[in-house]
């Protein structure tokens with residue numbers, strides 16, 4: 237379902253979903269201003285990407301041993317600076333930094349932000365979509381003596397909002413808060429993000445699956461059987477669409493109806509934990525999916541019921557509309573309650 241343009245802004249959504257005296261309302265507004273500003277900057281840079289020489293490798297590796305792209309570093313610096321300046325963000329956990337950063341705050345009820353500042357960045361060298369992902373948590377404490385890691389792990393059940401920016405033909409902001417998720421389009425001529433005011437809902441009867449099927453030989457047997465079933469015996473069969481950037485794949489599936497799968501694999505007898513990170517990739521998508529009538533799991537349990545043991549923990553991710561995820565669970569032998 238495509239959304240028609242309108243005059244509904246992300247701030248209208250915050251006002252709608254929070255109460256006037258709630259000190260978190262101002263924190264959400266200020267934090268969102270930082271996300272919006274970062275989105276405008278990254279979007280404008282990406283428009284000129286190859287001309288500025290910023291769509292390639294930074295010739296470095298991140299804490300997870302993955303190749304860092306120049307835009308990963310620019311995304312990290314951009315959002316980190318804006319969150320620090322906001323006065324409403326007590327700490328930032330990022331894919332691009334080993335330890336969380338803790339900042340002084342001015343707001344009485346600050347939040348924590350877990351982010352992947354530039355997700356799917358290997359798509360940049362071929363001018364394909366990328367995104368930025370954010371999860372906002374209410375901190376269990378503002379006590380500076382706690383380590384950043386402990387603070388994020390202990391606050392992980394206090395998710396209060398999630399958002400992503402999708403940089404593609406146009407730039408989209410999806411924000412989930414309270415009881416609704418909404419989509420907004422950036423108007424580059426005014427810098428405004430505008431939406432229709434109609435909440436997002438996964439359509440029923442989706443026909444898409446998104447997975448990197450190149451890994452099929454190293455997936456578990458029930459999953460291999462499910463992949464075969466959706467293409468041959470299911471009525472109707474599901475069709476494959478895969479961008480290779482979580483934000484792009486998730487967004488298409490949210491609008492058109494589809495299931496995204498990045499499962500664990502088994503190599504040399506050892507089962508992996510998947511590729512995607514729990515706190516800043518799986519959690520925000522799970523939260524947005526839940527507010528849009530969907531669900532995210534790790535193939536066994538709901539993502540939002542999983543508590544992290546470490547801040548960069550990976551997790552298998554299955555996310556989409558309830559009917560498709562339920563069907564996946566039934567076919568792979570782990571029915572959802």
Ligand code: AHM
Nearest residue numbers: 352354355356357448480481482483
């Ligand atoms: P990244 O955070 O290092 O960019 O990796 C995450 C990305 C996701 O956006 C995408 O869904 C997935 O990795 C693609 O992985 P693969 O190339 O193995 O299919």
Ligand code: MG
Nearest residue numbers: 352354355356
């Ligand atoms: Mg990334």
